[in-house]
Amino acid sequence: MEDREISQAVIGRLPRYFRYLGELKDEGVERVSSQDLSRLMKVTASQIRQDFNNFGGFGQQGYGYNVEYLYNEIGKILGIDRQHNFIIIGAGNLGRALGNYMNFERRGFIFCGMFDVDPELIGRDVRGVSVRPMEELEGFIEENNIDIAVLTIPKAGAVSVAERLARTRIKAIWNFAHVDLNVPDRIQVENVHLSDSLMKLSYNINRCAQEQEQP
Amino acid sequence: MEDREISQAVIGRLPRYFRYLGELKDEGVERVSSQDLSRLMKVTASQIRQDFNNFGGFGQQGYGYNVEYLYNEIGKILGIDRQHNFIIIGAGNLGRALGNYMNFERRGFIFCGMFDVDPELIGRDVRGVSVRPMEELEGFIEENNIDIAVLTIPKAGAVSVAERLARTRIKAIWNFAHVDLNVPDRIQVENVHLSDSLMKLSYNINRCAQEQEQP
């Protein structure tokens, strides 16, 4: 049944479904119909059914979906029933903030190591993990079965670090640096470009201001 | 010429164009064709021309686009030629990391204030800005012409804070809390759901692993 490629548009919506289903589950709700979810999440019921059906039938005609079952299934699809070890490269403010964020652990993402070029920061402790020098990067990745590298360094260093990562067993890069990385297809890259997001916000602010001037 | 609504798909691509054009400008490149940009950015030349033409003709047949002119025009469209005052609500790790990030200032986003409920944090200094108690929120926004509120508080508090913000002059919320906010249309919301992003990454890691097992 796992045949055709599932579009990134669908994948992008799964975490949001997962979040709402988790909330329903915590409230003790047992079943939910696509129409209920539709009202709650403000998307069409049609899209919800279409999305779920990409992965096979989770529901039952005349009944709807079992909240807990659906929650677990989506969790499995997202792969958060497994463990993923990650390291953070760049022990600046953002890197430390992400290292200190406990909730990732709840989803199976285990904070294992932290690296920086700055000798000042080496040895510092972030939630029980001490900052290591960049020389130890490759060895550490190999020894600790690291799957994900989080890049929170300035763009100048990011490209060359990504090249180093490309030669390791790393499966994915969560990239907060403001550059596009060029890595082999085998390595997944997920970009979080904060300034891009802020600019989009800025556009929408100004667009609205204009609309109100000339209605 | 500013008539039809421009799709969010296009807006979402503008910051990336802006970034590449800025780099070309810094390298001293004077002109660029849609085909050059196409190769550089790995999108189709057709899309580039189509995108720019949403805002009127920036190019010249037989020549291409003037890098600096195009850069400035896109900057204007994104509204980063203006100043936007922002505050950060939530002085935890993430909030402080964003407050310390200097690059936003370069794009006209001015860090003016910071708020938290925790009495421990009140008075703390983040890059020259001291953390204030939540009671002062509304007054501060009014007095300092704040346009943007950055929400870096746990989801439990986010919804009610958003409601308070909705009664102020705030134009936009940059939401890092893991909830969907319900605010009037007049207020723009841009979500940065980090755990959603991480889950997407997780899905793509596992999908690739599967593909390699059964090719």
Place this chain on the structure above:
DNA sequence: TAGATTGTTAATCGATTAACAATC
């Protein structure tokens, strides 16, 4: 002028929504 490259229209592709038969 000839060559290059845009602006723009038309064709294609993919994603969303609507509709409804299948079925619990």
Place this chain on the structure above:
DNA sequence: TAGATTGTTAATCGATTAACAATC
């Protein structure tokens, strides 16, 4: 059984790509 709601097919909508005439 009758009512409800899914799974799925068909229709619509929007976004991307291709093509080419306009024009620098």
